[in-house]
Amino acid sequence: MAGTPPIVVHRISPTGGRRVTVRGRIMGLAHSDEEVLVLVRRAGEPGPVALEDPTAVEWTGGRPHQYEPLELLP
Numbered sequence: 001m002a003g004t005p006p007i008v009v010h011r012i013s014p015t016g017g018r019r020v021t022v023r024g025r026i027m028g029l030a031h032s033d034e035e036v037l038v039l040v041r042r043a044g045e046p047g048p049v050a051l052e053d054p055t056a057v058e059w060t061g062g063r064p065h066q067y068e069p070l071e072l073l074p
Helices: 033-042
Strands: 007-012 018-022 025-030 057-059
Touching (some): 007 033, 018 033
């Protein structure tokens, strides 16, 4: 798919953390930016990755760099 970033950080899970996929392959659950970068390196992506680069990383279902679910008000 042309134009789709190779790294996707998915929506926050109800218990916290975000699933990370690299080129369609599920790499694991990250609870911080550092963990995202570890998973990306483990996938074999060359060179440094800028998590703010929309051509490299797509953040779905929530704000970038947020890993804990928002508490709902009663």
